[in-house]
Amino acid sequence: MEDIHEEILKVAGGYRLVLEAGTLNFALLSAGEQEAVEEAFGGLLFSPTFYLQFFIQTRPVALTGEVERVQKGGAAFSGPSHPLASPLYGVRVPEEVPSRDKYAVASGAETR
DSSP: OOEEETTEEEETTEEEEEEEEOOOOGGGSOHHHHHHHHHHHHHHHHSOSEEEEEEEEEEEEEOHHHHHHHHHHHTTTTSTTSTTTGGGTTOOOOSEEEEEEEEEEEEEEEOO
16 A cells, blocks of 8 residues: 555555445335335446445454443442333343444446
8 A cells, every 4th residue: 555545545556445334224124225225235336337345344342341331320320220220230241242344445447
């Protein structure tokens, strides 16, 4: 990599645009919304005249300390019987949960 300007990387073979993609819960969408998402994604895949790559980065995120902090803070609301604190008591928290970042990388090289 030779240089970075905003989201554009200058590499030996040209330029690469890196976009971070958000997520949506596909299962919670209506049938019409699901169809619209599929059509839009299909249009994205078949329309560019350049190479398009997708990357997913998964890394563990520790939750234990954060839940303990909230549980301790919840005790300030009159103990575990308070409606804001009681759902947190006795909850088994996994030590780590996966966090996923999604990226699309577009190159300046023509595919057609």
